[in-house]
Amino acid sequence: MSGLTDKRVAVLGATGAIGSAILGELHAAHAHTLAFARSPEKLASLSKIAAESYVVDLHKPEAWEAVVGANAPLDGLVIATGTLEILPFSVLTPEKFAETLGTNVIAPADFLRCLLRAKKLNTGASIVFIGSISGIRGAAGHAAYSASKSALIGLVRTLALELAPRNIRVNLISPGLVDEGMGAAFRAHVTPEQFAAYVGAYPLGAGSTADVAGAVSFLLSPAARWISGHDLVVDGGATLR
Amino acid sequence: MTTPHQATFFLELEASLADCPAGGLHMELRFREQPWWDSLAALTLLAVFDTTFGKPLPVEEFMKCETLADICRLA
Ligand SMILES: NC(=O)c1ccc[n+]([C@@H]2O[C@H](COP(=O)([O-])OP(=O)(O)OC[C@H]3O[C@@H](n4cnc5c(N)ncnc54)[C@H](OP(=O)(O)O)[C@@H]3O)[C@@H](O)[C@H]2O)c1
Numbered sequence: 015m016s017g018l019t020d021k022r023v024a025v026l027g028a029t030g031a032i033g034s035a036i037l038g039e040l041h042a043a044h045a046h047t048l049a050f051a052r053s054p055e056k057l058a059s060l061s062k063i064a065a066e067s068y069v070v071d072l073h074k075p076e077a078w079e080a081v082v083g084a085n086a087p088l089d090g091l092v093i094a095t096g097t098l099e100i101l102p103f104s105v106l107t108p109e110k111f112a113e114t115l116g117t118n119v120i121a122p123a124d125f126l127r128c129l130l131r132a133k134k135l136n137t138g139a140s141i142v143f144i145g146s147i148s149g150i151r152g153a154a155g156h157a158a159y160s161a162s163k164s165a166l167i168g169l170v171r172t173l174a175l176e177l178a179p180r181n182i183r184v185n186l187i188s189p190g191l192v193d194e195g196m197g198a199a200f201r202a203h204v205t206p207e208q209f210a211a212y213v214g215a216y217p218l219g220a221g222s223t224a225d226v227a228g229a230v231s232f233l234l235s236p237a238a239r240w241i242s243g244h245d246l247v248v249d250g251g252a253t254l255r
Numbered sequence: 256m257t258t259p260h261q262a263t264f265f266l267e268l269e270a271s272l273a274d275c276p277a278g279g280l281h282m283e284l285r286f287r288e289q290p291w292w293d294s295l296a297a298l299t300l301l302a303v304f305d306t307t308f309g310k311p312l313p314v315e316e317f318m319k320c321e322t323l324a325d326i327c328r329l330a
């Protein structure tokens with residue numbers, strides 16, 4: 015028993031590699047799943063695991079109110095959106111920097127603010143952001159991405175305090191590299207030898223989207239009812255080195 | 256003959272590559288053989304190409320380039 019049966023849980027970025035794995039895990043746990051994503055075509059492909067689907071583009075806030083207004087309050091929200099552009103710092107313009115911070119931190123926070131102001135999160139709700147181990151340790155070419163993921167740590171801790179009086183929990187999961195979605199994009203930037211060496215540095219070997227989804231499911235569940243403001247690192251021990 | 260766009264490309268690339276000596280770039284330079292060449296330099300070159308010439312440099316084409324002239328021919 016996961017304790018998520020019939021709970022209304024939305025996944026923002028449900029069409030991504032990690033987002034769709036989370037949606038699948040929640041569906042299997044008999045939650046009432048809501049898929050939020052920007053592409054109607056990709057959303058349609060999730061019909062077997064999404065009880066409801068809504069188009070949400072983080073860069074089109076003017077359209078959020080209609081989606082938020084149409085929905086009953088949520089018991090859980092997972093924010094699994096994100097962007098990664100590997101750029102050496104010397105060519106990272108302020109515009110590129112702002113783009114990454116906007117997509118990875120400011121827009122998701124603003125979407126959450128929209129839900130809260132509309133009273134669309136139930137007492138006892140659990141919110142999970144997806145960060146990255148890049149937010150804990152640096153990586154060449156990741157200045158904007160790392161900064162955005164570090165910012166999530168501060169955001170989550172603050173929100174956890176602000177929302178505790180309403181018994182709403184806010185946590186972060188910082189995954190290591192999984193070879194899908196953004197991980198696959200990373201692979202395209204390096205040689206096969208470099209990629210093998212990178213994954214070889216993971217004490218527990220390579221991870222998968224299912225490893226991340228399992229951790230998300232736990233933080234959404236009543237088993238985590240006393241955990242808030244936490245950054246759960248899911249990386250096969252990579253950051254221990 | 257270096258076009259204005261190519262000149263901007265060279266200037267921007269030199270400024271962006273921390274270990275590249277001033278005035279160290281020229282058309283016939285075999286960039287992969289330089290002491291400052293590494294994976295970060297490769298990403299830098301791709302980004303500077305994109306912003307200067309307004310189009311991405313396809314990675315497969317880039318892999319075949321040996322000199323900066325080869326790169327500029329793809330602009
Ligand atoms: N994969 C990894 O190895 C890894 C490791 C550590 C952390 N992470 C983090 O995990 C999260 C998911 O990554 P992923 O690997 O699943 O990447 P992904 O497959 O590229 O998914 C990214 C998701 O974000 C959505 N998105 C991007 N910009 C958006 C916008 N403006 N509005 C709405 N949605 C937007 C994408 O929508 P579209 O489908 O429409 O493009 C997609 O659903 C990210 O926060 C990432 O930083 C991933």
